[in-house]
Amino acid sequence: MKRLSNWPRWSWVEAAKVSTVAQxxxxxxxxxxxxxxxxxxxxxxxxKPAHDRAWLLAHDxxxxxxxxxxxxxxxxxxxxxxxxxxxxxxxxxxxxxDLQVDARVLxxxxxxxxxxxxxxxxxxxxxxxxxxxxxxxxxxxxxALKTTRPDLQLTAVDASADALQVAQANARRLQLPVEFMQxxxxxxxxxxxxxxxxxxxxxxxxxPHLDALTHEPLQALASGDDGLDDIRxxxxxxxxxxxxxxxxxxxxxxxxxxxxxxxxxxxGFENVQSRxxxxxxxxxxxxxxxxx
Ligand code: GLN
Numbered sequence: 290m291k292r293l294s295n296w297p298r299w300s301w302v303e304a305a306k307v308s309t310v311a312q313x314x315x316x317x318x319x320x321x322x323x324x325x326x327x328x329x330x331x332x333x334x335x336x337k338p339a340h341d342r343a344w345l346l347a348h349d350x351x352x353x354x355x356x357x358x359x360x361x362x363x364x365x366x367x368x369x370x371x372x373x374x375x376x377x378x379x380x381x382x383x384x385x386x387d388l389q390v391d392a393r394v395l396x397x398x399x400x401x402x403x404x405x406x407x408x409x410x411x412x413x414x415x416x417x418x419x420x421x422x423x424x425x426x427x428x429x430x431x432x433a434l435k436t437t438r439p440d441l442q443l444t445a446v447d448a449s450a451d452a453l454q455v456a457q458a459n460a461r462r463l464q465l466p467v468e469f470m471q472x473x474x475x476x477x478x479x480x481x482x483x484x485x486x487x488x489x490x491x492x493x494x495x496x497p498h499l500d501a502l503t504h505e506p507l508q509a510l511a512s513g514d515d516g517l518d519d520i521r522x523x524x525x526x527x528x529x530x531x532x533x534x535x536x537x538x539x540x541x542x543x544x545x546x547x548x549x550x551x552x553x554x555x556x557g558f559e560n561v562q563s564r565x566x567x568x569x570x571x572x573x574x575x576x577x578x579x580x581x
Pocket of ligand 1: 398400488489490491492502509510511
C-alpha cells in the first residue's frame with residue numbers, strides 16, 4: 290500500500306486517468322497529432338531513443354507513470370498547436386548528425402542535404418579547402434561538411450547571436466571544430482574560400498506559406514517582396530570572397546531556380562546550374578568564379 294503515502298495528492302480521480310502506452314498514443318492521435326509524431330513524443334517523455342519505436346509496440350499495455358502522462362499531455366498540446374516536433378524533443382537528425390535545436394534556429398530540412406552533397410562533390414579534389422557557410426542557423430550544413438570531410442577548414446556565419454549559440458553548442462557536443470562569426474552574409478568576412486554555401490531566407494514576405502511556419506524565426510525564412518533579397522546580396526558579395534574557380538552554392542525556393550541562375554550569370558559566374566531535392570524540385574543553384 291505504498292501509494293497511500295501519497296495521499297491526498299494521489300486521488301481516485303487521478304488514478305482513473307492512468308493510461309497505458311497504447312492509450313496515450315491513441316489520445317494523442319485523437320487530438321490531431323499524427324501517429325509517428327505521437328510515438329516520437331512518447332519515446333521522448335519516457336527518455337527512450339527515437340529509433341526505439343519497437344519498444345512502444347512491445348510495451349503497449351504498460352501503464353505510464355503519472356509524471357510521464359502529464360509530460361505527454363503538455364507535448365501533445367504543443368504539437369497540436371503546431372510547434373515543430375524538433376522544438377519539443379530538442380533534436381533533429383540531419384545528414385546522420387543528431388543536432389540540438391530550439392526556437393532560436395530554423396529546423397534543418399532534409400532538402401538541404403542536396404546542398405551538402407553538392408558541396409562535397411565540388412570539394413572532392415580539394416584537400417584542406419576553406420569553406421564558409423552563411424546563415425548557419427543550427428550549424429547543420431557546416432557540421433555535416435566537417436563530419437564528412439574533417440580536413441576542410443569550416444567557417445560559419447550568422448547574423449543572430451542566438452543562432453550562433455545553438456550552432457556552437459552543436460559543434461562542441463559533436464566535437465567538430467568550426468570557426469564561428471557573427472555578421473551579415475559576407476559583410477564582415479575577409480579572405481577567400483574555395484566554396485561559399487548558404488541556405489538563406491528565401492520565402493516572399495507575403496507568401497501564405499509563412500502562416501504554417503510561425504513557430505520558426507521569421508528572420509531565417511522571409512526575404513523581401515520576392516524572397517530573393519538575401520540571395521541577391523550574397524551573389525553580389527560572393528566573387529570578392531572566392532578563390533579562382535571557387536563555387537557559390539545556394540539553396541532557394543521551389544520556383545526560384547531560373548531567377549537565381551540569372552542572378553549568378555549576371556554577376557559573371559560560370560558553370561551555372563541547378564540541383565534537384567529529394568522531391569525532384571530544383572532546390573539549389575550555383576556557379577563558379579572565373580579561373581584566374
Ligand atoms: N525550406 C523552408 C520552407 O519553405 C524555408 C527555408 C528557408 O527560407 N531557407 O519551409
